[in-house]
Every structure is written in C-alpha cells, then in structure tokens.
Amino acid sequence: MNPTDIIRAVQENIARVIKGKPQVIEMSLVALLARGHLLLEDVPGVGKTTLAHSLARSLDCSFKRIQFTSDLLPSDIVGVSIFNRQKQAFEFMPGPIFANIVLADEINRTTPKTQSSLLEAMSEAQISFDNKTYPLNQPFMVIATQNPAEYHGTFPLPESQLDRFLMRLRIGYPSAEEEKKVLDRPQSLHPAEELQPLLTAQDVLLLQKRVDHVLMEESITDYLLAIVQSTRQSDLLSLGVSTRGALALSRAAKALALVRGRTYCLPDDIKELAPIVLSHRIMVARAQGLSQRSFEQAERIIQDLIDTIPVPV
C-alpha cells in the first residue's frame, strides 16, 4: 500500500467522526507528518477534542488530555518524583506529557510558568527533571486549543511561544446538513473510541521521513521566500515572519504534497498553507486597530499579500 492510500484511509477514518471538515482533518495530518504541533482556536463545542482524540485513535498511538486551569503546575504536566518506600529511593512518575498525542485543552487558562514547561517540551522533544533527561515518545504531537471568545481571566500566549506551533486552525461550525448528520448519529459518550487504528507509531515515523524527500523546486523556494519577505516589508504588519516561520511553511508544504499524493511541491501548496502557517507568527500594526478578531485580520493580510506575488511559471 503506498503512502497516499494510507493517508487517505486515515482521513476517511477520522471523517467518520468529524463530519464535514475534510480540510481540518487534512491539515491536522499535515501537521503530524511535518513533525509539527497544532493550535486549534475556536469556540467550545465544535469538536476540537474529538478531532485530537480520533486522530490518536486512528494512529494506534497513546493519547493524553490535559485540562489547563489557572492552578495547574508544571509537575502536573511533566511528572513528579515520589519516594518509594520499598526501594528507599525517589522514583520519577511520568506525567501526561509522556504520550504520542497530547491534547492541551484551553492552554491560555494556565499561568505562563506552566505554559512554558509545555512549550519547552514541544520544542526539545525531551524534558529535564531532577538533573535527569527523559526523552519523549515519538511521534510526539501537541494539539492545543484556545477559546477566542472568552478572554476573561486568561494568559494569552506571547508571539514567541505561538511560534512553536506549526499551524493555527479554526474548525468552525459545520454546515446545517453536516450538523444534522451529527445529530442523527446514535449518541455515544466517546464517538472516537469506536475508530479502528490504521497506522502504528512506526508507520508515522516512516511517513515523517518520507516528507523529507519531497522535492521542492528552486523556483518554489523562491516563491516561498518572496511571501516571507513581503510580510517583513508590509506596512500593515509590525512583525514579519521569522526564518523559523519560513522553515515551517516549507516543511508543511512538503507534507501537504505527500498527503495529496505527490512527490513534489506546487505553488498551490504554499498558497494554501501560508495563511494558516504564518498568520500566528506576525503582529498586526497598531494602526490597523487591534480588534478581538486579530486572528481573522492577520489571515486576511497574509492572503492579500499572497495575491500580489506572481506564481512561478
């Protein structure tokens, strides 16, 4: 079975639970294959947790969920040392972060101290505790959610930490038709529990390796860099995309090409990914008015910039 078919099967598997959102499912797979982390920003109750859960189920990977609250401590994520009476020694009890897919629910509700302990783990793929280093499971992917509607009593993530996420997605409400299908479905507590795993963790690692071999032609790299450059020069933005952002876009484009069954990137890949990969890495200039909806605004600015840049022929 070739990788394209496997990936399509996984998408269809997840689509049995998440109705009417094929793009979101596709992008979450892209994030997984690009070894990235996902930030879902949407109102409660549109299926953020279900998406993360069903992804983990489809992959035969371990899945942990951490509900972030204001009194959550770093040890609640990383783990804790407990004195073992039999052995007369301290013993490390791994926290929920020792899983393949970790859902960090409402990440902006906890203190920056706890947030940063998670974000360190995300970028290093390991944690240090009591002068010891523990590697995290591979593949490792964090799906964090945040609620844009309710900012009361939250600690918004700074731009520098948002940078750690490969892409920021919105799920959005399903269409009336799709929503009806959800309601018609026999009610169960955990719909994701019914899914059958299609891939092992090992398969995922192989697919991630395959992404590295996807070809990005020189002119497409130039096109990508032209987009990144335009964000740095735009008057509408006070902070452009970093080199890490360009790297993320390149990796995501390769992963998307693989997901779509190609061995090479197209300009379309870049064009499609740029808003969701870049929009949380920029700062909208004050003059544009800092509205609550800065997310949509950033996406729109990126989209406008792309439309000014000619595609390589």
Add this chain to the structure above:
Amino acid sequence: MPFDQALRFASIWLAAISFIGLTLGAGLPEWLAVLTGAALIVAFVRNGGSKLAERFATVPSISPGGWNFLVIAGFLGFWVDLLWISGELLPAGIHFLMVLMIIKLFNLKLRRDYLHLYAISLVAILTSGSLTTDLWYLPIFLLYLLAAVWTLLLFQLTKHPEEIGMLTPPAPLWAPLHPSSGHVTPQFFWLANGLALATFGLTLAIFFAIPRVSAGFYQKGFGENIRTSGFSETVNLGEIGPVKRDPSVVMRVELSDGAPREAGGLYLRGVAFDQYDGKTWINRLNHRRAVSEDGMGRFVLRGDRSHQPSPPGETIRQNILLEPLDTPVLFAAPFIEAVSGKFPGVQSDQSGSVYLPFPSASRIEYSVRSRSNPVLPADLSPEPDRYPESFTRHFLQSPAQSKRIAALAEDITQTQRTAYEKANAIQSFLIHNFRYSLDAPLAELDHPLEEFLFTRKTGYCEHYATAMVMMLRAVDIPARLVTGFHATEWNEYGNYYVVRQQDAHAWVEVHLPHSGWITMDPTPPSIDSVTSGSPAWIALGRMMDTVRLQWSRFFVQYSAADQLAVVRELKAGSTSARNKAFDSIGALFSPLLAMFGGMTEYASKGTLQFAMELLGILLIGLTILWLGIKRPWSTGMVSKKTNRDEQAITQLYGRMVKHLAGEGIAKPPSTGPLEFVRIAQAKWNEANSAVASITELYCRARFGQTPPTSDELTIAEDQLRRLMVLNKP
C-alpha cells in the same frame, strides 16, 4: 531520445559514414556525391522530429511499385555504366551501390529496409577499405564501428517481443510513434560506446593474430604513382625546375643514429649522367646488371671502384620509405654498398645507380649502407692526372660550342695546381657570382648554359651543376652530373628526413685520381623557401606526417612475416611481444606527446600568434565538448534543470493558458496551476479534462522534474489541438 528515433538516426549515420568513406577512397563523380549527400541530409532532416520534418513528411511518397521500378532502372544503369561509361566493374559497382543507398534512404519504412541499408553500408565501407591504405580510413572505420554497434543494439531493442522473423509487420515511419519501451539513457549511451570500444579492442587483437594476406588490393588501380623528373635515361636541362614547388612527399629517410646530419642536409643520389649535348644530359653507362644477393636478403654492390683500394670513408646507414614513384631508381646517400629490402631483385649500372626491375606500385621500405668517399691526402699534392681512355671518353666529353666556357674555366683555375683545388675554385665561383632563381626560362634557349653563365647569371641547381661539370671538363677534370634529392627537412617528432618533390636536386661528382668520385654542390642555398607558414603549423604538419608514417608501417604494412615474428617471440615467452604491440600503439601517439612538449617549449618563447592559435584550438575543442555534453543523453540526469521535453510541455502549457485567456478565462499571475484548473472548470466544464491533464504533466515536469514521455507529449498536443477547436458556449 526514444529507441526507435535513435535507431533511425543511427542508421542514417551509418550510411553517411560509409558514404564518406567511399567518397574519400574512390572519388565518386561529383553529381553522384552531391546527390547522395543531399539524400542523406534530407533523411536526417526528415527524421529530426522538428517542424521542418513535418513539412518534408508531407512530400508525396512513391508507391512500392515505383521504388521497385527505380531499383530496376538503377540496375540497368549499372550495366550501361559497366559496358560503356566506366568500363570497369569496380567503379560501376560503386555507382550502383550509391544509387541503391539513395533509394533506400527515401524508402526506410520496414525493418527489412533498415537491414538493406546496413548491408549497403557494409559493402560500401569494405569497398572503401580495399581501395585505400591511407590514414584517414582509421577514423572513418572507428566511426563506422561505433555507429554499427549502436544500430545493431537499437535494432534488437526496438524489435517487438512477438516478432521473431525478419519480415515484421510494417511500422509506418510517419505515423505517431508506436510506444517504444526504452529511451537512450546515459547508461545506455555509455554501454553502447563501451561495447564499440571492446569491439575495437577485439578487432585489434584479431588484426595482429589472424593470418592475413595483404591490404589495399585495388590500390594500384586507383593510386597514381608520383610523377618525377630527372631520373630517366635522358634529362633535358630545366626539367627539374617545375617540380621544385611541389610539396608532395616522395620518401622518408631514417638514419641509424636517429639524429639529423650536421649542416648541409643529406644528399640522396639517384642517377648519374655523363654525356651532355648542349641541351640534354644522357646516361650512356646505362647497362644494368642484376646485383647478387648475399644470402641474408642483402644485395651487395661491387661498384665501379673495385680496382681501387677501398678507403675508410664515413658509413651511413639509412632506412628509406619510398612512395610509389614512376621511376625504378632506388635513392640513397652516395655511395651505395649494400641494399636490403622486400624486393625480388636489384640492378645497378656502371655509374653506381641502383634500380628496381620495374617501378614499384606501392610504398616500399628498404635499408641501405652507403660509404662516402673522403678526399685523400694524395689528391692534395700536385701530380699529373692519369685517366684511362674509357674514362676520358665518358667524363671529359663536352659539346662543341663551349669555347667561352673553357676560357672562363681556365681563367678561374689558372692559379690552382691540383684537381681538387680547381674544383673548389669553380664551385666557389658559381656559388658566389650567381643568383638562385626558379624563374629562369632557360630551357627554350639554344644555348642555355652560355645564357646562364654570361648573360642572365640566374638559374637553379641544374644550371649550376651543368656549368660546373662543363667547366671541370674544360680543364680536364672528369666530372658528371647527378640527380637526386637533397633532404633538409628533419621531422623531429619521428626522427627522420621528409623528402619532397621540391627537394629534387642536381649536383656534381668530381673524380679525383686517388679518392675516386667525390660529391660537390655548386648551388647556393635557395632563398625563396617554399615551405612557409607559422612554426606551429609546420610542427603540426610534421606531427601528422609522423602519425601517417607509423600508420603505414605498423598497420598497412603489417605482414605475415611480422606476424610470424610476433608469434615466435610469444613462443619464446619473452615480454617483448607485448612491448612490441604496445609500441605500435604508442608509436602512433608518441608524436602527440612530443608535440605537446614542443608546444610548451615554443610557448615559453611567448609569441602572441602562438597564443592565439592555441586559444583557437582550445575553443574548438571546448565547443565540441560542450555540444557533446549538451545533447540528449543528459536528459536522464535528475539534477539537470532544463531539458527538451520539459521545455516542450512548458510551452504547451503556455499555449493553453494563452488560449484560455482568449476565451475569457484569464490566469492572474498570482494563481497557482491547480487553482487555475478549478477556475477553468468552473467557467468552462467541457475543457476540464484537457486542462487538468495538461496541467498535471506541466506540474510534474516543471516542479517534479519528471519530464513527460514522448507518448504523453503527443497526447497532450492532441488534447490542446482539440481544445483549440472546441467552442466555448
């Protein structure tokens, strides 16, 4: 390049090489050469796959019956040619072969036709091989071998698996290509060339090992012997002059010590003359008798000086490679003691000249041992001259009208006492008081010698020599005129003298009572040297001449005897056989190395002209290299960014986008290719399949670096054509 197209190219290439070989070897009549050349060019263009080819393809073709008629007409023409025009089998056959080739070139449809073309090419290259022994045949043959390996490989590879027999279903040439499974990849390219190289190596081994007869059977019928003058029984004064501007090589002379003679060059004696009638020299002592062989293949001369004590003169051993001449004279440095070579017999006359029984039709090689006569001390003291009557009759003869000459000779020599001193005086008088010129029309005059001595005072070797002989005879010193060659051009790459027609010369032999015949040359060195041009070109010419000599020696003249020698040495278990084999190869290339050395030495002198010439050669070489690298076989490289197929599909895509823009579906510059497919689909659903598939091919080639196959390209072109005629609702 797909296999079937490559096959067509290789086949025409094969035909072209054999045609070139035949043209160079046989000298086709101009009209036939031009016709065949044109047919080859047209065939190349027709199979080129370009726009031009399409136009040619529409030229109405002749039906098979028509072709058969043409072949029959050609055959009748062959008989007419054989009986009335050429009158000989070989030329008529060659002409017929070329006519057949032209017909086949225009009629390449079935696989059978290809086989016919190969057969014609083979016959042509074999014919040209039997017609020549020249060096140019080597590159032609190598090219032919390369082309043949390519064609046969491709011919096998394009064969359909189900086709077993030769008569395969007709694969029409101008129809869209039937799917050919393979392409000429770099691996294939190197494999084919490697095979050709291996074949050549094997050929070389067989050449040296298999028993053989000879090469160049028909060479005699076509190669004209070089026309010489001055070596027959009678020589008119002024006969040598006209050939003094002819640079064709007459012989090459190797000396045993491998080094050139010090100043003065080497005199190669041909014929001596004793009688002069005022206009013409005649050799009266022309009675030839066979020279006996000494049992070791050497012909030892007991010359006319057997009655004298043989003085220890300088011995010169020479190895001479003589081109086919129209004279049987064997040239060598004076005076020949022994000759050895591969000839049945040798004759000599009383003047010491050596002849073959008849002029050789092919190049011959012989070795000579000569001994020059030094001037003995006895001749330096005055003593009354005593000569036998037979001697004075021959060598003191002079025509009646030479009173003034005698007076002049007396005048010059009156203070000298010995014959040697007198001869020297006359020689220096001639050298210093006369001007050398080839533009001296003395031959038409009644008294050319008087004209030369007293009026014009310009002339060339014959006049000088004749004048000196006549003046010597006037003062009773026996002398004779000798014709031959004066070798001065030393080839430093092959270490031998190159002797050309223009080196033809006449000089004097003086008889001294004790020393015998000694050589004297009253001709001053010529000022207007015929060889001119830049030193680098002369060096290149000499190098080429060396290669030609080695070619002749090691390949053309490689005979059964040489072969036996090799086998014997192999048997003896010595390594020298191997060395010999390598030497013969090495000898071909050593001049290149030598020239390189010479070039650097020359370059150190730093002349601008040399730099320019070297730059030019370098540029040509680089251009060839660049063309070679740039051509189709580089398509297989993944890292190569642009190639023909990719450009083709990109252009096709551009045409499609342009056409859609004309239909009102414009592509904004910031639209990606897939995005554009969706736009086009939304606006014009019928066009969707064509647009989608062309776009896919384009994306794959442009961004995925997997260019489309020619089939896909053909289909895409077809789709675009249909898209263009489709009307947008």
